[in-house]
Amino acid sequence: MRVAVQEAPFDLGAEVAGFADGCGGMGAVVSFTGIVRDRPGSGLQAMEIEHYPGMTEAALTRIAQEAQARWSLGDVLVIHRFGRLAPGETIMMVATAARHRKDAFEAAEYLMDYLKSRAPFWKKEIARDGAEWVAARDEDEAALDRW
Amino acid sequence: MRVAVQEAPFDLGAEVAGFADGCGGMGAVVSFTGIVRDRPGSGLQAMEIEHYPGMTEAALTRIAQEAQARWSLGDVLVIHRFGRLAPGETIMMVATAARHRKDAFEAAEYLMDYLKSRAPFWKKEIARDGAEWVAARDEDEAALDRW
């Protein structure tokens, strides 16, 4: 299990390939990647991500451990960036490895649902005409109910 | 949308990274990768994958199109290999991009469920003490019911 909270970019391809290689052929590897949206005309210039040093790492570790307790997983990887990101940049990723695809998929969705609403990150969208904190969505909180 | 059926290995990291880059920052990218299991002591020497040229490409394309019709997706990628693969080698991958993670996850699971039971591939495990065709699992057929 690896949990990283970092300002620096990470190499998505290298991380996914390295994770899959390191899993000793578990059979099924799922990855999720979050990217700063890059829509023409949106006026979005950057995404600023604030976090709570110390608590962030602990929260992500606890979420990853909980996933490992609930599903039969070979490995779990979580990387989340903070700081100022440009449109198109990779914000974060999770990866799960399991013998069966159902476990790998469910664990990755669980990680994302909890990470989204229980890990101390806050996003601010910097646009040409001003900056705005991203509001939490009711459906993100509701997504936790299924677990 | 890209569907590839090939004997040659593919570079998982490059494919995932290229897919994410090419999606214009859709926000959410999910990938699934199937790997030949590599358990110590299993005696598995190779996996032979047979397919039905012509029908395979058409079936995968139809499944990918159906996913695009059902979910709001930026893009879909399917790569599936055939021929003789060693333990630890990558068999196949799917990737989906969407604005919302729920769409990306569901579409990837849909692709996998249909690909598993409706695309004409057959796996044979070559072990030290003999070779055996992999049997279809009832739960794979049952997985289609949820869609």
Added chain:
Amino acid sequence: MDVLYFAWVRERIGLPKERIDSDAATVADLVDELRAREDRYAAAFADLTALRVAVDQQLSDFDAPLSGVREVAFFPPMTGG
């Protein structure tokens, strides 16, 4: 028409593909003709619930008509992914 065999059906019958001229009206009729040929065909088609069929590269049923069909394929349930 061309008749194709895959996976253990191919192995049991001993060839991947053959040209068959048949007046069989349906896939099931064709299966009956094949079964009557030789033991290896009878063995391959012993249990139809263990088999799937594609007609002109579309998954189909054993009662599908064969009129105008160019290609029929027999194989076990698929195991991709």
Added chain:
Amino acid sequence: MDVLYFAWVRERIGLPKERIDSDAATVADLVDELRAREDRYAAAFADLTALRVAVDQQLSDFDAPLSGVREVAFFPPMTGG
């Protein structure tokens, strides 16, 4: 104890962290003390349903006791991922 503010709570109050000596028994009591200080605090804590609190880096409730606590943090609902 250290009191931390994140995201728009930090912006509204105008600082990320401060040392506060307080006899508040619970988080809610601490919030009342802060609200009474200055308008910027009253504005930040106007609607507690829009806020979350962590006590010693664990998500907590506003009725959590503060005895022995070293660090309290206030912030809006999280939006990671």
